[in-house]
Amino acid sequence: MDSLTEENYIKSIYSLSQATGEVFVSELAKKLNIKQPSVNSMMKRLATKKVVAYAPYKGIRLTEKGKKEALSIIRRHRLAELFLVKVMELGWEEVHDIAEQLEHVDSKRFYSRMDEMLNFPKFDPHGEPIPDSNGKIHTQKRTSLSDLAEGLTATIAAVAEDEKSFLDHLNAKGLQIGDAVTLKKREPFDGSVTLRHKSKKEILLTHQVAERIWVE
Amino acid sequence: MDSLTEENYIKSIYSLSQATGEVFVSELAKKLNIKQPSVNSMMKRLATKKVVAYAPYKGIRLTEKGKKEALSIIRRHRLAELFLVKVMELGWEEVHDIAEQLEHVDSKRFYSRMDEMLNFPKFDPHGEPIPDSNGKIHTQKRTSLSDLAEGLTATIAAVAEDEKSFLDHLNAKGLQIGDAVTLKKREPFDGSVTLRHKSKKEILLTHQVAERIWVE
């Protein structure tokens, strides 16, 4: 169907267009580390394949077909991540890079067995929802830890990033999905927050980190 | 290091050159379903990469570096096949195609976890030896079922092919690795053999099938 390269474009278009429904060539180029003219010519190609709707100088948007393909890739990625954590006992910080490769494996059986073994899971190791095999995905409105009111307690539901360096940082701070945290203090100057955590220790996070943690 | 395409060439060169130490462009072209000129230009490329030794009109042979790479790919392929059978409970007939993709996954961790989970296995689901992480491989001399003397009993140790259609055929006949079979009769006309098997049934195999079954 699509090449690995095309799949990676589709996935990025999906995630970058979440908010407004469209992405710009410049954003995609930055995300994929590819120059703008390359993105431009790929958009022409994906447009002829009816995966994106694209008019010169206008934003890029996925067609229904494109959305379906994006969700299918995201499903494979997240199922793979969870499989790597739950079945293969890898750390949540090391699975993303492997899943980037596994998501391109073309085999219904491989993924349906994962799904069965994991008992049809709803969330990946980073708290992100796993689209079902029909492409349905649970999108809940989320509160960032950087917006939690002082004094309130909440549970870490997900992280907005699954890059190793970020998760290594959370590991070092001792934070995991499911942990309850109480927001003790927010510094008005730089937005950094101090948390109370089950570890009994106080944890200090910069704004940059706190805003990537979703709580509920 | 190498592209997926290069890895596939290297793997094929390794298996086709097993017997004599070299392969010819025509053999490689047939195996890979690629035209001879394409193989020719790839050989030039692999030669500059010091993966093969290649002189015009001479056979192709892997360098030490090339052999090491081949064994590493074969290791990944066979580990993946066994993982798919033992951990993911797929059938031995459906794992080869998936392993053809998984073998190209670039992740030491992924494979070392498989190795651990499988307890450092020595053979894949088709009875083929799995090279160790240093590239050492157990090569035993094998007897083909088509050469077994009449009246003798032997154990199925491996199959020479792991294509789905062949294994589906063995499944239909009820044959598996580890099964004891007694050679009741060999037809001189076409080399087909009749076996006695634990299933109590007599099994008839054509020469074409029997010669792909290794016994010991």
Added chain:
DNA sequence: TTAATTTGTTAGAACAGTCTAACTTTTTAA
């Protein structure tokens, strides 16, 4: 509202990997 900046496009090149057509070398068989 003009000028600077940012964003996007076109043109043209390059590399990986493949092909067909045409030619050469080697092997096989008459």
Added chain:
DNA sequence: TTAAAAAGTTAGACTGTTCTAACAAATTAA
């Protein structure tokens, strides 16, 4: 030992994916 067949090579082309250089459009700021 020559002629036919098989195997291998070269030349040239094409697709996919990417790049740089140059230019055009849209946006932002003076």
